[in-house]
Amino acid sequence: MKKLMSYLMYAGLFLVALNFTSCQEEFEELPGEDSQEAISASSSTANLIEQTSSKDGSYDNIVDGASCFAINFPYVVNVNGLEVNIDAVEDLKLIKSIFAEVEVDDDILEIIFPVTITLSDYTEIQVNSRAELQELAQECREGGDDDDIECIDFVYPLVVYSFDLNLQQTGNITVNSDMELRRYFKELDDDDLLSFDFPITLELYDDTKISVSNNAELANAIESAKDACDEDDDNDYHDDDFTQERLEAYLVSCPWLVNEVFRASVDNTDQYFDYVMNFTEDGKVVMKDRIGNSLTGTWSTRVNDYRVLLKLEFEALADFNLEWFVYDLENGKIKLYAGEGERIIMHKACDIVDNEPDTLREILKECSWVIKKVKLNGDDVDRLLGYEFNFHAEGVVTLSNESNISEGEWAITTNAQGRLVMAITMGDEPGVSFEWLLSDLRDKRLKFNIEDSQYELILERVCDDNSDDDDVAEIRNIMMGGEWLVAKYTEGDNDETQNYAAFTFAFQAQLSVSVTTGETGPSYPGLWRIIRDSEGELKCYLNFGLATAMQVLMDDWKIVSATTDRIELKMVNENSVEILVFEKK
Structure with missing residues (x-):
């Protein structure tokens, strides 16, 4: 550790500057070949340090719509009628997946209160209602302009020294995280003096590491980096921070099926549904309609205000001719928009083959x-x-x-x-x-x-009944391992579990399923099947023929989870979400 000098010989000059300068300099730099200049806790350098160590609350904007705080895990939300436990950052992707399953713009998310939030200075507050949360959210400055700096980070641990007005060292503390550093600054008075044990290392948004040797270099590094990346502080949680290069590679990797087209708020989807777009590396794009006719146009990309734009140009496809913002790029989907009522949604279709x-x-x-x-x-x-x-x-x-x-x-x-x-x-x-x-x-x-x-x-x-798929085989064995009861069946907000409480399901070999309702009640034979479909999702098919009592349960259900004693299935329709849960009898 580098030993700090006392700088006692410079104390008088420093105090004169404090007492007689109406506007304090940004850096209170002292001379000396090995100087470790001190800064005051109210200086602009200290403010940059605080902003860099502040908690970033933008990662959960899909839930709270605010970047200046984040909701503490765990908590529960209701998403389009589904109750979702949020125990970690990864669980936030579940919300996005549910939103993506139905292509509508009126997704509903409700937080189950109370929850605890953490502010940018790591203060924790309990919030008891949506009204309280919205009031706190109004204090945020959205659009990438909130206080925290995310494009550069400290590499810990750091040692911070404190000084008296005579620039004598009065103590030191080792900090191991942003939270410890931010809380340390929060306890300081405006005229407290401090410095670091230099050199210290910082990491930029692109994983580059830089070393600084004094407070002036530290301030310059933060100031230069703070606007160098997209902090994603807006509430457009679909954009995924992808690069221009990633978009271009994604476009040319496979054909794309058109699933939705809105222009000037007019739904033109039926006109273009399942049209196929093929992007080539030389900037050409070929659009094929359902009959097989094709039109050739051009495509190009550029970056503006950290956002990637895709420009499409066709001679005879006016609904596509526009420069589109790209705001979703995952799970085999691309979403384009160009303002209110202007959007296109496409799905990746690598397995489309020649039409011969x-x-x-x-x-x-x-x-x-x-x-x-x-x-x-x-x-x-x-x-x-x-x-x-x-x-x-x-x-x-x-x-x-x-x-x-x-x-x-x-x-x-x-x-x-x-x-x-x-x-x-x-x-x-x-x-x-x-x-x-x-x-x-x-x-x-x-x-x-x-x-x-x-x-x-x-x-x-x-092919071969998915025999080489371990997940398919495991789920089949689980379901054939005993009798099952309906523990839950809901359609939207309607809980209809009681209608199936007396049913016992026995999943047997050769795709046969038998449903009984007691020793003297009716029974319903049917077909069941577990497959992995063309989208890579595990599906459970249930079919009971013309049995009226079982019509509601007949569908190709998505398998949400499967354990030895519990199986959860889900079906997302245009108007509701159905949940079917089996539990071992």
């Missing part, structure tokens, strides 16, 4: 295909949920629920517009006997629809 008859024929024959959805004349045919197609050579196709197998014929043709058509003829199952017009061709999912989805068929590929 032979390609589709070969894909169909490679694996089994599970029915995710069938719609005829606008009505869902739920009784076929989870049934399995197998497309064989010589135009033979089978449809099975393990206990029953139907056989028919299949063929791939093209219509007058050159679009692919899958024709199925199966005499004893009219629900699938149709000429299905292909709208989305991927190697893991196929989608067919006609007349604006009045007739729709969606298939998920299942």
Whole structure:
């Protein structure tokens, strides 16, 4: 440790400066080859140090909408009807995932009060209501202009020395974190004098480390770095702080499916839904419609005010011609916006393949295909949920629920517009006997629809019944390991658990599930299936045919969690979120 000099010989000169200078200098630098100049606790240098060591409250803006404080873990929030435990920073991603599952702008998040918050100076306050929280939030300065400095950090531990007015050292303290340093400064009086044991190290936002040898260098380093990065202090929690380079690499990595288009607050989604955009490294972008027609345009990116912008230009696609801010870039999704009522949402679709008859024929024959959805004349045919197609050579196709197998014929043709058509003829199952017009061709999912989805068929590929997927096998074994009861079933705010309290579920081999309601009550046989779908999510299919009492539970449920005695399933619909929980009997 470097020993500090007493500087007694300079005390008189220093005191004269304190008493007669109307505006104190930014740095109270003293001469000397090995000088460790002291600063006052009210100096601009000390203020920069305090701002650098302040607590950053922007990481949980998705919850509290304020960067000048953060809510202490653990706490509970209600997100679109789902109760979520927030025990760590990672749990905040769950909120974002729930928001992303339904493409609406009126997501609802409610904090379960009381909660404790930590202010920028690490003071803790209990907050008992939303009104109290909003009042505190109004004190924040949003838009990247709050007090804390996040683009540079101290590397700990640090040793801080204190001095009297004669510049004699009066003590020292070792600090090991921002919180300790900030609290130390909070206890100082304005005229207290202090300095550090130099040199000290700081780390910039890009992981670069720098060393400073005195307070003047320290102040210059902080001042130079404080505006060098995007602190993400606004309440747009979707932007993810990605770089221009990451966006460009992401765009060219795979095709992109258009899922939502709003221009001038007009919903044009139906016009462009499932159009495919292919970005190339030479700045060209090819847009293909559902028929297979294509248009070529250009794309470019730039950075403005720490935000990445994507510019699209087409001759005949005015709804896309704009310079868009990119505000989401994760989980296979890109969201673009250009102001109120102007947005585009696209999903990554790496498995989209060539739109050729032979390609589709070969894909169909490679694996089994599970029915995710069938719609005829606008009505869902739920009784076929989870049934399995197998497309064989010589135009033979089978449809099975393990206990029953139907056989028919299949063929791939093209219509007058050159679009692919899958024709199925199966005499004893009219629900699938149709000429299905292909709208989305991927190697893991196929989608067919006609007349604006009045007739729709969606298939998920299942190879070897997912036998090589450890998660699928484990969940199957858990569910076949005993009988299960419905511990919870809610639809939005409605708790309907009692309607299923008497049901006992037994998941058996060969996709068979049996539901009983006591020794003398009715029983309901059905089909169950665990697969990992084309989006990588684990799904539990439940199908009880035409049994009216079980219709509500028939769906392809997302598996939220699975243990030996508890399984939680979730279904997000346009108007509500359903939760189904099984517990071991």
